[in-house]
Amino acid sequence: MGPDRIASVITELSGRRSQNCYLVLYHAIQVAIKYTPEEPQMKVICSEVMIRLKKKSPAAVSKALSRAADDIWQYGNRKLLEEIYRGPIYEPPAPKDLIYRLTDYLGRSVEYCMKLDPFLQGYSILAKQSTREWIIAAILNKDQDSICHLVDSLNQAQTSLEQFRHTLLSGDISSLLK
Numbered sequence: 001m002g003p004d005r006i007a008s009v010i011t012e013l014s015g016r017r018s019q020n021c022y023l024v025l026y027h028a029i030q031v032a033i034k035y036t037p038e039e040p041q042m043k044v045i046c047s048e049v050m051i052r053l054k055k056k057s058p059a060a061v062s063k064a065l066s067r068a069a070d071d072i073w074q075y076g077n078r079k080l081l082e083e084i085y086r087g088p089i090y091e092p093p094a095p096k097d098l099i100y101r102l103t104d105y106l107g108r109s110v111e112y113c114m115k116l117d118p119f120l121q122g123y124s125i126l127a128k129q130s131t132r133e134w135i136i137a138a139i140l141n142k143d144q145d146s147i148c149h150l151v152d153s154l155n156q157a158q159t160s161l162e163q164f165r166h167t168l169l170s171g172d173i174s175s176l177l178k
Contacts, residue, residue, distance in 0.1 A: 002172045005106060006026055006029050010025060010026055012077060013076050013080050013081065013102075014071060014075070014076050014077075015075065015077065016075070018166060019067075019068075021055070021067040021071065022068055024055075024061055025064075025068040025099070027048075027049045027052050027053060028049050028065055028095075029099060032045060032099050032103040033045075033104075033106065036107060039100055041095050042062065042095070043078075045061075046061040046062050047061075053171050064167035065098075068098075069098045070092060072098070073092040073093060084102060084105040098126055103140050110127055110128065110154075110159065111155065112125055112155050112164075113151060114128065114144075114147050114151045122141060123144055125147065127154075127164055
């Protein structure tokens with residue numbers, strides 16, 4: 001998963017990515033992703049973010065993360081927050097929980113792209129799920145436009161790797177081309 005995906009989710013969730021606390025949240029998520037599937041202690045996350053951003057102390061990082069969590073709770077996109085938490089949320093999220101939930105949410109997302117295989121003379125779809133580093137390559141056909149359309153549809157629908165793999169293995173890939 002690229003840094004742009006993290007930034008776009010933070011922007012969609014908060015609506016105000018320009019605040020400094022969201023830069024701190026962005027780096028905290030990057031640190032947490034690095035440790036996936038483990039969940040590092042907050043002191044580890046705060047220390048690494050402190051070094052990255054040249055903050056005075058881990059406490060300054062922790063304070064910024066608290067501001068981000070509070071701001072998201074008060075002004076953020078509640079529908080997306082509930083999607084991230086996989087259900088209703090009734091109280092403000094703790095910074096630690098927010099980071100882990102965002103890391104999990106971002107890990108569930110899949111990025112699809114098209115690739116031309118000159119040897120096989122056909123277009124493939126590559127699917128990557130960020131935290132699992134799992135890639136599926138499927139040789140589909142020689143029609144660039146239909147593959148490009150399929151890639152756009154898969155990305156827009158955020159089709160899971162499991163669903164994509166099932167469709168490939170069942171031989172029903174044409175259903176995705178419609």
